[in-house]
Amino acid sequence: MIRLYSPSFSLSPSRASDDPLQQTYDAIVVGSGATGGWAAKQLAEAGLKVALLEAGRAVSPSEFTEHMPAYKLKYRDHSPEVARTRPVQKQCYACMEYNYEWFVNDLENPYSTPAGKPFTWQRLRILGGRSLVWGRQSYRLSDTDFKAASRDGYGDDWPFSYADLAPYYDIVEKYVGITGAAEGDPMLPDGQFLPPMKMSCGEILMRERVKAQFGHTVTIGRAAVLTQVHNGRAACHYCGPCERGCSTFSYFSSPFTTVKDALKSGNCTLITNAVVSHIDMDNATNKARSVTFVDRLTRQTKEVRGKSVILCAQALESTRILLNSSTREYPNGLANSSGTLGRYLMDHVVGGGAGGRLPELKVPPSANEPQRPNGIYVARFRNTPTSAKHPRFIRGYGFQGGADVDFNLGAEGYGTSFKKAVKEGFYQIGLGAFGESLARWDNFIEIDPSLKDAWGIPALRINMTHGENEAALMEDAAATAAEMLEATGAKDIKVQANVEMPGMAIHELGTARMGADPKKSVLTPFNQTHDVKNVFVMDGASFVSSACQNPTLTMMAITVRACANLIDRFHKNDV
Amino acid sequence: MKRRELLRAGAVAGAVAALRPTLAAPQTAAKSPELTPAQSGVDASQELSAANWKPLFLDEHQNETLIILSDLIIPATDTPGAKEALVNRFIDLVLAAETHDRRRSFLDSLAYLDGEGMRRYKAAFRYLKRDEQDDLLHSLAYPRAGSNWTGEGAAPDIGHGHFEKLKQQIAGAYYSSQIGQRELGWDGNFAHGPYQGCEHPEGSHK
Numbered sequence: 001m002i003r004l005y006s007p008s009f010s011l012s013p014s015r016a017s018d019d020p021l022q023q024t025y026d027a028i029v030v031g032s033g034a035t036g037g038w039a040a041k042q043l044a045e046a047g048l049k050v051a052l053l054e055a056g057r058a059v060s061p062s063e064f065t066e067h068m069p070a071y072k073l074k075y076r077d078h079s080p081e082v083a084r085t086r087p088v089q090k091q092c093y094a095c096m097e098y099n100y101e102w103f104v105n106d107l108e109n110p111y112s113t114p115a116g117k118p119f120t121w122q123r124l125r126i127l128g129g130r131s132l133v134w135g136r137q138s139y140r141l142s143d144t145d146f147k148a149a150s151r152d153g154y155g156d157d158w159p160f161s162y163a164d165l166a167p168y169y170d171i172v173e174k175y176v177g178i179t180g181a182a183e184g185d186p187m188l189p190d191g192q193f194l195p196p197m198k199m200s201c202g203e204i205l206m207r208e209r210v211k212a213q214f215g216h217t218v219t220i221g222r223a224a225v226l227t228q229v230h231n232g233r234a235a236c237h238y239c240g241p242c243e244r245g246c247s248t249f250s251y252f253s254s255p256f257t258t259v260k261d262a263l264k265s266g267n268c269t270l271i272t273n274a275v276v277s278h279i280d281m282d283n284a285t286n287k288a289r290s291v292t293f294v295d296r297l298t299r300q301t302k303e304v305r306g307k308s309v310i311l312c313a314q315a316l317e318s319t320r321i322l323l324n325s326s327t328r329e330y331p332n333g334l335a336n337s338s339g340t341l342g343r344y345l346m347d348h349v350v351g352g353g354a355g356g357r358l359p360e361l362k363v364p365p366s367a368n369e370p371q372r373p374n375g376i377y378v379a380r381f382r383n384t385p386t387s388a389k390h391p392r393f394i395r396g397y398g399f400q401g402g403a404d405v406d407f408n409l410g411a412e413g414y415g416t417s418f419k420k421a422v423k424e425g426f427y428q429i430g431l432g433a434f435g436e437s438l439a440r441w442d443n444f445i446e447i448d449p450s451l452k453d454a455w456g457i458p459a460l461r462i463n464m465t466h467g468e469n470e471a472a473l474m475e476d477a478a479a480t481a482a483e484m485l486e487a488t489g490a491k492d493i494k495v496q497a498n499v500e501m502p503g504m505a506i507h508e509l510g511t512a513r514m515g516a517d518p519k520k521s522v523l524t525p526f527n528q529t530h531d532v533k534n535v536f537v538m539d540g541a542s543f544v545s546s547a548c549q550n551p552t553l554t555m556m557a558i559t560v561r562a563c564a565n566l567i568d569r570f571h572k573n574d575v
Numbered sequence: 576m577k578r579r580e581l582l583r584a585g586a587v588a589g590a591v592a593a594l595r596p597t598l599a600a601p602q603t604a605a606k607s608p609e610l611t612p613a614q615s616g617v618d619a620s621q622e623l624s625a626a627n628w629k630p631l632f633l634d635e636h637q638n639e640t641l642i643i644l645s646d647l648i649i650p651a652t653d654t655p656g657a658k659e660a661l662v663n664r665f666i667d668l669v670l671a672a673e674t675h676d677r678r679r680s681f682l683d684s685l686a687y688l689d690g691e692g693m694r695r696y697k698a699a700f701r702y703l704k705r706d707e708q709d710d711l712l713h714s715l716a717y718p719r720a721g722s723n724w725t726g727e728g729a730a731p732d733i734g735h736g737h738f739e740k741l742k743q744q745i746a747g748a749y750y751s752s753q754i755g756q757r758e759l760g761w762d763g764n765f766a767h768g769p770y771q772g773c774e775h776p777e778g779s780h781k
Binding site for chain 1: 609610611612613614615617618619620622647648649650652656665668669672673712716717742746747748750751752753755756758759760761762764765766767768769770771772773775780
């Protein structure tokens with residue numbers, strides 16, 4: 001049952017002071033990305049006084065560059081400034097000469113990794129965080145994911161089931177606007193979809209032939225991009241590069257949706273350039289009383305007081321704040337009586353798949369085609385309730401991919417024949433897997449005792465490797481992708497069975513897991529820390545297992561569910 | 576494209592105009608040093624065509640060699656080629672900002688052409704006759720296969736590797752230029768939506 005709250009309801013009377021740091025807020029939300037935006041919106045619209053802290057600056061549509069051709073860039077995306085200041089961030093395709101200032105400066109935001117265990121950590125510190133540049137793919141998890149441990153004996157179940165989360169998926173999808181097609185595949189529960197985007201000829205061939213030969217579901221991607229006017233935002237105009245901003249706000253990003261709503265409520269105070277250092281405890285009551293942050297620009301240390309603290313800073317950042325909030329009572333990190341804080345770090349394994357050409361489709365390429373910001377998706381088909389148990393691995397993977405004609409910039413030869421061959425193009429088809437990353441105790445983050453960021457805040461040491469199960473998933477994905485391409489009629493098929501370095505999927509999950517047992521988990525099933533009643537973590541840190549679906553939709557649904565519970569507690573004076 | 580220009584684009588004008596009241600951001604960013612040149616609206620497309628242009632990195636011989644090579648790889652036809660697109664100037668700009676290793680690698684490949692020119696025709700590449708240059712490039716342009724007689728694999732094809740490296744740089748510079756975009760037929764508009772996908776009858780995708 002979902003309760004609706006009156007926006008006019010107010011729990012804390014407003015103070016006369018204009019100084020945002022002289023007030024005591026009902027809730028301090030740390031982070032303004034996909035989940036922080038939702039937390040601020042839900043709580044502020046319910047009448048709570050909210051302080052929304054963002055480590056970066058505000059963002060304006062005037063800095064969107066999605067309609068700027070590459071030839072207007074001095075280095076046409078080979079800028080030495082990106083290589084100099086963002087050597088880690090530029091490992092992500094979305095960090096480019098257009099927009100690199102949205103990504104953190106790696107020189108100011110260091111982290112360490114042990115020798116031989118690289119991890120790439122992609123971060124944005126700006127209003128909206130990674131929701132400005134995310135891939136927008138939005139899939140529900142199913143009970144095969146939430147109850148995976150009960151089926152195969154590995155790890156732990158989530159402390160709730162699909163039925164508990166489904167109403168919150170509905171709320172998020174209806175607000176965000178998810179384009180997609182219902183398929184009735186139990187591995188990929190259907191949701192509240194806007195009309196699906198169309199498939200290309202090659203994708204339809206793949207859908208039909210793969211269904212006929214293997215029974216797998218090939219569907220159009222489910223994406224947080226509008227295909228019709230929705231909640232005051234226009235439909236996508238198919239210009240292509242969403243990660244550079246959208247002047248019609250047609251893809252979901254928090255500054256222009258949830259954060260905007262939170263501010264409109266009159267109950268939310270946005271504090272930008274607030275680099276949070278730690279949570280301050282009142283030891284007498286065992287409750288958090290404030291959050292200390294460093295002003296990003298002046299480097300002054302400041303404090304904001306609140307009745308509750310909600311960390312939505314991104315999985316690793318939220319846990320870093322808890323680890324940096326140790327007290328005498330919590331010497332190994334705040335809310336870490338279980339010893340699991342920082343443990344069970346996950347990131348989907350990528351690197352398995354296949355690509356080829358579809359010579360039967362002879363379509364000339366065009367520079368004047370709509371650019372669909374979406375691909376196709378193949379639902380997980382390994383280790384499902386109806387398939388045989390795979391002998392070499394547990395869990396499974398889904399594929400993202402696509403098929404379309406493109407200019408053949410790699411044509412052979414040179415001269416007039418090369419120039420002509422480029423324009424003749426070729427029809428390409430490809431699939432890349434995202435596999436489940438098992439929750440393992442020995443994948444963890446900790447504070448590096450000798451490393452601090454530019455604001456003097458102790459930085460993380462990230463310890464993660466993918467294991468044998470992940471490698472087996474990618475090996476299998478290469479083979480099954482090749483089979484599906486072959487069935488579609490592809491030629492010149494090339495497979496990849498790599499295990500890319502952890503972090504590459506940019507789906508970091510875990511490190512403050514939920515659970516019913518306080519001895520084995522950090523958070524309750526409603527994202528409240530077991531140890532400190534008024535501290536919450538509402539982001540990917542709370543995941544118990546990674547499943548293989550892109551996680552942001554689930555993070556948002558979990559946040560809305562947790563906020564509904566928190567609002568209830570405020571009403572019962574139980575925070 | 577600025578929003579004003581976008582409004583002129585017929586395909587999306589209606590949608591954008593309908594949205595106007597929501598275009599205000601939660602906060603208006605003050606003029607900030609934390610913007611990329613692109614985010615600040617800088618248009619660098621004319622910088623390479625300055626009348627007093629001088630190479631930043633390449634010496635005169637390397638620059639002239641690159642102009643001739645780029646013109647052979649992507650010649651002017653009924654459309655302008657790499658020379659008109661100032662491909663040499665863009666590559667020079669990028670090399671000037673590159674790491675030592677990458678610069679070295681490019682110059683090695685360029686020097687390889689001179690070495691082959693000297694070996695075969697006793698002159699550096701830029702001084703060869705046009706048909707000699709063409710013969711030399713043809714011998715490098717296609718990868719070598721293994722033996723049909725013994726079944727042995729091909730030896731590492733060093734010349735083809737150098738050729739491919741130079742060609743990729745030239746093609747990348749050409750097709751990312753304004754001339755290159757026009758060569759691909761771009762009409763200058765950014766939105767051509769909505770995406771229609773496959774419109775063929777079932778079972779036919781020809």
